[in-house]
Amino acid sequence: MRLSHLLICSLLIFFVLYAPQPLLSLFADQFAVSPAIAGSLMTATMIPLAIAPLIYGLLLAKRNPLTILRYAMLVLALTCIAFAYAPSFELLLLLRFLQGLTLPAALTAMTTYIGSNYQADNLQRNMTLYIGSTIAGGYFGRVLAAVFADLWAWQSFYFIIAAGLTGLALCIPRNQAQLVSNPLSPLSYIKQLADAAVLKLYGAVFCMFFCFAALLNYLPFILQDTFLITNTRDIGLVYSGYLIGALASIATPWLLRKSHSPWYLLCAIFTLYSVTLVALMSSQLAVFLLAFTGFCGAMFIIHSTAAPLVNKISSAPASVTNGAYVSFYYSGGALGSFVPGMVYQQFGHIAFIVSLLFVCLCGLALVSSGYLAGKKTTLG
Numbered sequence: 001m002r003l004s005h006l007l008i009c010s011l012l013i014f015f016v017l018y019a020p021q022p023l024l025s026l027f028a029d030q031f032a033v034s035p036a037i038a039g040s041l042m043t044a045t046m047i048p049l050a051i052a053p054l055i056y057g058l059l060l061a062k063r064n065p066l067t068i069l070r071y072a073m074l075v076l077a078l079t080c081i082a083f084a085y086a087p088s089f090e091l092l093l094l095l096r097f098l099q100g101l102t103l104p105a106a107l108t109a110m111t112t113y114i115g116s117n118y119q120a121d122n123l124q125r126n127m128t129l130y131i132g133s134t135i136a137g138g139y140f141g142r143v144l145a146a147v148f149a150d151l152w153a154w155q156s157f158y159f160i161i162a163a164g165l166t167g168l169a170l171c172i173p174r175n176q177a178q179l180v181s182n183p184l185s186p187l188s189y190i191k192q193l194a195d196a197a198v199l200k201l202y203g204a205v206f207c208m209f210f211c212f213a214a215l216l217n218y219l220p221f222i223l224q225d226t227f228l229i230t231n232t233r234d235i236g237l238v239y240s241g242y243l244i245g246a247l248a249s250i251a252t253p254w255l256l257r258k259s260h261s262p263w264y265l266l267c268a269i270f271t272l273y274s275v276t277l278v279a280l281m282s283s284q285l286a287v288f289l290l291a292f293t294g295f296c297g298a299m300f301i302i303h304s305t306a307a308p309l310v311n312k313i314s315s316a317p318a319s320v321t322n323g324a325y326v327s328f329y330y331s332g333g334a335l336g337s338f339v340p341g342m343v344y345q346q347f348g349h350i351a352f353i354v355s356l357l358f359v360c361l362c363g364l365a366l367v368s369s370g371y372l373a374g375k376k377t378t379l380g
Contacts, residue, residue: 007132008168010133010137011136015140015145018142019141020145021220023145023146023154027041031088031089035221036345039337040337041092042338045097046100046330049100049103049107049334050333051327052100066172068106069105069113069169071105071169072103073165074165077161080159081158083158084158084159107326111127111130111307111322112323115322116318123312131303195313200370201309201310201366202328203328203362204366204367205325205332206329207366208299211299211359211363212295213333214341215356216239218352238292242296248296248298252305266306266370269302269305270298273295273298273302273364274364275294276294276295276298280295281350283349336356
């Protein structure tokens with residue numbers, strides 16, 4: 001499978017994951033539910049995304065990831081069509097949960113394919129390109145969903161996603177050799193992940209995406225309540241700050257060459273991540289938008305550094321390593337997409353950001369510990 005084909009698949013798959021996010025206030029009004037309940041449309045997808053990837057990682061250790069990717073994309077296409085016709089909020093939640101069960105199969109298959117087929121610098125470069133495609137998918141999925149909702153109907157975007165997923169799935173090669181590692185028991189695979197550095201990295205990724213999912217989930221409500229921006233197209237355009245993440249992630253290999261180690265870079269960028277959260281407490285729209293842009297850039301540099309790093313330091317098969325990575329990543333997203341919403345409803349914008357800052361500082365502590373441990377090992 002060509003890398004370009006895989007990257008386009010990734011783009012459409014992330015459309016599915018993030019298209020509802022700028023429409024949450026619209027769904028809240030249409031179905032007469034609270035902001036936290038509307039936000040559960042993201043939580044319903046993140047919960048299975050947090051649990052299923054490790055299971056899929058164990059499965060993919062003995063299966064062809066391209067076959068899994070093809071069927072996952074076809075299932076996602078069907079759920080998109082059903083989502084567009086859903087008559088109730090409860091059915092929307094059910095379909096989002098089904099998408100959450102299917103998405104990790106696709107995500108783990110893609111990262112497994114890259115982790116198994118490329119080594120060293122090629123692994124870093126192609127994983128960075130993959131992450132860039134997820135950034136583009138997240139950005140255009142949000143913006144196009146908001147624009148379609150404003151100009152036509154939000155359902156029309158889902159029909160386009162379904163058609164694209166179906167076409168791309170049918171073009172995935174069927175005759176490539178299976179990528180199968182030596183068969184071990186699931187417990188043996190999991191034991192290979194029980195390394196202090198790997199677990200610290202997974203924990204930091206959890207904290208990183210907790211903050212990111214929380215802010216982007218409740219961004220429409222902050223814009224509406226604090227800055228009086230209510231139009232879905234305008235809300236979608238605010239997500240343009242997210243695009244800087246694509247540029248930042250592409251610069252990650254250069255930043256790594258300039259850094260003492262990947263752990264050192266992670267410490268520096270987690271510090272920047274914390275600073276942008278402090279700036280996001282501002283009630284000045286210009287400051288908020290600038291901080292939001294920096295926040296997105298920092299998040300994607302962390303992601304672009306951590307994903308290849310865990311593949312390099314883990315002794316487990318690529319499918320298991322990446323399955324666990326995706327599990328920790330979306331565990332943070334599942335909690336971040338709901339729990340901070342309760343803080344926001346009860347205490348408002350500032351308390352919401354403070355809660356995210358606390359979690360971010362926990363992530364900084366984990367990568368700092370990993371950096372110091374690595375430095376001590378090197379000196380020793």
